[in-house]
Amino acid sequence: MNHTHIMAAPLGSTLYKEVKQGVLAALAAGEWKAGEAIPSERLLGERFGVSIGTLRKAIDELVAENILIRHQGRGTFVATHARDHHFFRFFRVVRQDGYKSYPSVSLESFQKTRATPLVCEKLGLGTGARVFEFVNRLSLNDDVVLLDRITVPEALFADLTETMLRERPTTLYNLYQDTFGLNIIRTDERLRACTADAATAALLGVDEGSALIEIRRLALSYNNQPVEWRISRVNTDKYEYLVNEGA
Amino acid sequence: MNHTHIMAAPLGSTLYKEVKQGVLAALAAGEWKAGEAIPSERLLGERFGVSIGTLRKAIDELVAENILIRHQGRGTFVATHARDHHFFRFFRVVRQDGYKSYPSVSLESFQKTRATPLVCEKLGLGTGARVFEFVNRLSLNDDVVLLDRITVPEALFADLTETMLRERPTTLYNLYQDTFGLNIIRTDERLRACTADAATAALLGVDEGSALIEIRRLALSYNNQPVEWRISRVNTDKYEYLVNEGA
DNA sequence: AAGTGGTCTAGACCACTAC
DNA sequence: TAGTGGTCTAGACCACTTA
Numbered sequence: 168m169n170h171t172h173i174m175a176a177p178l179g180s181t182l183y184k185e186v187k188q189g190v191l192a193a194l195a196a197g198e199w200k201a202g203e204a205i206p207s208e209r210l211l212g213e214r215f216g217v218s219i220g221t222l223r224k225a226i227d228e229l230v231a232e233n234i235l236i237r238h239q240g241r242g243t244f245v246a247t248h249a250r251d252h253h254f255f256r257f258f259r260v261v262r263q264d265g266y267k268s269y270p271s272v273s274l275e276s277f278q279k280t281r282a283t284p285l286v287c288e289k290l291g292l293g294t295g296a297r298v299f300e301f302v303n304r305l306s307l308n309d310d311v312v313l314l315d316r317i318t319v320p321e322a323l324f325a326d327l328t329e330t331m332l333r334e335r336p337t338t339l340y341n342l343y344q345d346t347f348g349l350n351i352i353r354t355d356e357r358l359r360a361c362t363a364d365a366a367t368a369a370l371l372g373v374d375e376g377s378a379l380i381e382i383r384r385l386a387l388s389y390n391n392q393p394v395e396w397r398i399s400r401v402n403t404d405k406y407e408y409l410v411n412e413g414a
Numbered sequence: 415m416n417h418t419h420i421m422a423a424p425l426g427s428t429l430y431k432e433v434k435q436g437v438l439a440a441l442a443a444g445e446w447k448a449g450e451a452i453p454s455e456r457l458l459g460e461r462f463g464v465s466i467g468t469l470r471k472a473i474d475e476l477v478a479e480n481i482l483i484r485h486q487g488r489g490t491f492v493a494t495h496a497r498d499h500h501f502f503r504f505f506r507v508v509r510q511d512g513y514k515s516y517p518s519v520s521l522e523s524f525q526k527t528r529a530t531p532l533v534c535e536k537l538g539l540g541t542g543a544r545v546f547e548f549v550n551r552l553s554l555n556d557d558v559v560l561l562d563r564i565t566v567p568e569a570l571f572a573d574l575t576e577t578m579l580r581e582r583p584t585t586l587y588n589l590y591q592d593t594f595g596l597n598i599i600r601t602d603e604r605l606r607a608c609t610a611d612a613a614t615a616a617l618l619g620v621d622e623g624s625a626l627i628e629i630r631r632l633a634l635s636y637n638n639q640p641v642e643w644r645i646s647r648v649n650t651d652k653y654e655y656l657v658n659e660g661a
Numbered sequence: 662a663a664g665t666g667g668t669c670t671a672g673a674c675c676a677c678t679a680c
Numbered sequence: 681t682a683g684t685g686g687t688c689t690a691g692a693c694c695a696c697t698t699a
Contacts, residue, residue, distance in 0.1 A: 181668065207684060218670045223685090231478070232660060239685045240677035256659060263604075353660030357510075359650035360607050360625035378607035378625035383654075391661075403606035410657055412503060413479060413600030413634075428687065454665060465689045470666090486666045487696035668694070675687075 186215045186225035194234070194245065194350075195389040201344040204242035205235065234352055248340035248351065257340065257354055257386075259409045260312060260401060270305035270313065272339075275370065277301040277329040279321065286318050289385055289396045297321040301332060303339075304370055311372050312406050318396045323349060340386075349394050353387045358408065361400065371402050380408060433462045433472035441481070441492065441597075442636040448591040449496075451489035452482065481599055495587035495598065504587070504601055504633075506656045507559060507648060517552035517560065519586075522617065524548040524576040526568065533565050536632055536643045544568040548579060550586075551617055558619050559653050565643045570596060587633075596641050600634045605655065608647065618649050627655060 190211070199205045206214070212222040226243060229235040233253055237243045246253065250269060261267045282290065282298045292298070298318050305313035317339075319327070324347055335342045343349040361381040368375040379400045386395040401408065437458070446452045453461070459469040473490060476482040480500060484490045493500065497516060508514045529537065529545045539545070545565050552560035564586075566574070571594055582589045590596040608628040615622040626647045633642040648655065 183668075204684095209684090218672095220671085221669055224668085226685095237685060238678085240679080240683080242678095242684060259657075354658070356657040356659070358605065358627060358655040358657070360627045360648070362625050378609050380605060380607045380627065387660075401607070407630075408605040410506075410603040410605070411601070412603070414638075430687075451665095456665090465691095467690080468688055471687085473666095484666060485697085487664080487698080489665060489697095663698090665697075666695085668692100670692080671690100673687100673689080676685090678682105678684075680681085680683105 182217055183221050183224040183228075186211075186217055186222060187228055189215055190225060190229060191234075191389060197348055199245050200348070201245045201350060202247045204244050207242065232352070245350075246352075248338050248344060250337050250341075254338060257351070260307070260406050261409050262307065263405055263407050266308075268307050270307050273304045273306075274329065274333050275302040275304050275314075277332065282318065282320075286396055290318070290320055290393045292320055292322075299324055299327050301329075307406060310405055311370070311402070313399055313401050314367060314370055315397055315399045319394065323347060323394060343394065350388050351386045351394060352389065353391070354384055355387070356382055356384045358382050363400070367400055371400065373402055373404075377402070379403070382408075429464055430468050430471040430475075433458075433464055433469060434475055436462055437472060437476060438481075438636060444595055446492050447595075448492045448597060449494045451491050454489065479599070492597075493599075495585050495591055497584055497588075501585060504598070507554070507653050508656050509554065510652055510654050513555075515554050517554050520551045520553075521576065521580050522549040522551050522561075524579065529565065529567075533643055537565070537567055537640045539567055539569075546571055546574050548576075554653060557652055558617070558649070560646055560648050561614060561617055562644055562646045566641065570594060570641060590641065597635050598633045598641060599636065600638070601631055602634070603629055603631045605629050610647070614647055618647065620649055620651075624649070626650070629655075 193199065205211070208219055208222055208226070212219050215222065226235060230237055233246055233256065235243050236246050248254070254269065255267060258270070278300055280298060280300055281295045282292055284294070286292070286298060287294060287296060298320050300316065300318045303315040303317065304311060305315065331342065331346065340351045343351060359381045361379050363371065363373050363375055363377045363379055365375050367379070368377065380403055382399040382401065384397040384399065385393055386397070388394050440446065452458070455466055455469055455473070459466050462469065473482060473484070477484055480493055480503065482490050483493050495501070501516065502514060505517070525547055527545060527547055528542045529539055531541070533539070533545060534541060534543060537545070545567050547563065547565045550562040550564065551558060552562065578589065578593065587598045590598060606628045608626050610618065610620050610622055610624045610626055612622050614626070615624065627650055629646040629648065631644040631646065632640055633644070635641050
């Protein structure tokens with residue numbers, strides 16, 4: 168029997184890709200919030216007019232992209248940035264012996280300002296758009312290791328306050344999710360070697376001129392929407408940046 | 415109707431996982447060489463006593479892991495490290511404007527020696543095992559950018575010669591595949607900031623003491639067999655190290 | 662035209678979770 | 681016990697490649 172599907176066939180035009188886009192659209196529209204369960208496979212299959220197998224193939228890809236999480240017997244859930252969950256997917260700094268631990272964060276500065284041309288380009292903002300800029304100092308096992316200078320557009324983060332950053336119970340990306348409905352699903356990172364300027368050296372507790380790694384990260388949400396621009400500097404005397412490819 | 419499969423259920427014990435292991439075992443045993451087509455889905459389904467759908471699920475995962483490549487209408491092939499193919503999966507250094515180009519390589523040294531304790535540990539070798547050690551200098555767009563010190567065990571690379579390295583037509587990992595039957599499918603990289611010593615500075619054309627990125631890479635084949643240990647130093651004045659997570 | 666992988670279906674049964 | 685996702689089947693039809 169030929170399939171008689173309800174939806175039109177606009178783009179890549181295979182049924183399951185359309186279903187995937189449909190689910191992504193519902194996600195981007197906030198129909199299901201982070202941490203919530205999405206409807207059952209049977210219901211979604213009916214909604215999109217496809218068989219379970221086809222629906223599953225669409226969901227399979229979203230699970231592979233860490234956008235959804237399945238729990239057998241419970242349901243399928245919108246992924247969250249909870250501490251124990253996918254934290255190390257975006258945090259790659261580990262001790263040189265391989266030991267992974269969660270950083271403790273101290274907020275060093277916070278201001279509302281206007282974006283530089285570089286930041287405007289990275290975040291896709293108009294010239295002189297307003298942004299929040301703040302600096303976090305991260306420690307691992309009581310070693311000061313990272314300095315993050317983070318910039319986010321005011322347009323997406325209306326009413327962000329220093330207190331919200333200081334008193335957030337979990338991770339930064341979890342705050343983005345819960346408070347602003349912004350779900351980071353992808354990052355683009357570029358690393359260079361650099362040397363510590365006086366201010367950086369003081370905050371990291373290293374000598375001025377020490378070799379550091381500089382990470383420039385753009386974090387994106389659904390539809391490749393840029394959400395956060397970040398420049399990190401890492402003291403790699405006892406820690407290193409980990410990349411696994413394959414497996 | 416219940417499935418009546420031929421194989422025993424040893425480990426993760428779902429049918430398609432067993433099929434996947436069976437295909438991996440055939441690959442590791444060299445039953446199908448790099449670049450060759452594996453048997454058709456119908457034949458493999460018969461061989462493992464499973465339906466096409468189950469066989470496909472096993473192959474799907476191997477394709478997702480870049481171990482096999484499917485070409486509609488032609489067949490399924492063992493992945494190769496051909497230049498145009500997956501080269502940038504293991505080579506992450508790009509120009510700061512994002513432009514990707516293939517490096518030109520010059521071999522700076524080549525020797526047979528005994529492994530240091532560190533190398534023995536990384537490559538899983540016995541104390542004092544014999545290894546080949548060579549240094550490559552890589553240029554991108556006529557800029558000298560990378561210095562690779564590469565160590566491989568003699569046990570896996572019997573009869574490796576300087577000439578083979580100098581006159582290889584394609585990539586290094588392609589040489590490993592074609593000449594030694596060693597298929598790199600995974601790497602573990604750890605990055606630190608470092609400063610250029612005199613020898614490194616001279617070869618990279620930078621000042622002694624310049625900040626560089628140091629990459630320590632272990633490259634592995636099937637069954638997590640360590641094949642190559644490599645320490646690279648990168649001049650990031652005009653280039654950077656690229657990591658994309660998600661999508 | 663024959664053979665390959667790619668998509669899709671409809672339904673069975675299993676394993677796990679919650680009530 | 682009811683509902684969820686997880687696995688598996690058997691086969692139809694499509695799209696592409698090769699000859």
